Amino acid sequence: MLDAFFPFSLKLDPIAIAGSCLWSLALYLGFSSAREWIIEKLDRWFNFAERSLYTSVEEFEKTRRARESQNAFYASLFSIVPFLALGGLCNWGVEIGLGRSWAVSVGILACIASGVYELGRRDGLG
Structure with a gap:
């Protein structure tokens, strides 16, 4: 299936992917303080990066609540x-x-x- 998209052969080991995902879930659940710290730092960085895209303070404040909610979602997803x-x-x-x-x-x-x-x-x- 992936051969149709890539001009080279890409071998993915399903056992390694399953094992890595199981271990990442175990670490994600086991280290909840690290997880929360990562989410907080990513959320802060996303909010800071998005603030630099706006030149108008009024436009920034008008959509702030929705953007902060979206950034919190992205931070939890990328954590x-x-x-x-x-x-x-x-x-x-x-x-x-x-x-x-x-x-x-x-x-x-x-x-x-x-x-x-x-x-x-x-x-x-x-």
Whole structure:
């Protein structure tokens, strides 16, 4: 399918993609303080970058609320990128250390463990 778009052969390993995504989900759930920090910094940067596009203060203030909501959405969406990179590294490390067959299994276990941790953390806050 991808051969129709690219003039070269692009081989994607579905097992590596699945393992990396599982690890990134586990890291995203497990490190909630880092996740919130990344979202906050991305939101601040998006708002600053968008402010530089406006020359009129009136035009900027007129659409501020909608743009800040949109930037918060984009920040939460793009906050997964560092976790995807770290998830790929974790998956690669497990493949090197335990073998290819264990990468997805340990990723699933990490997702379950971080999900239980996140539920317990949220229960402790309330």
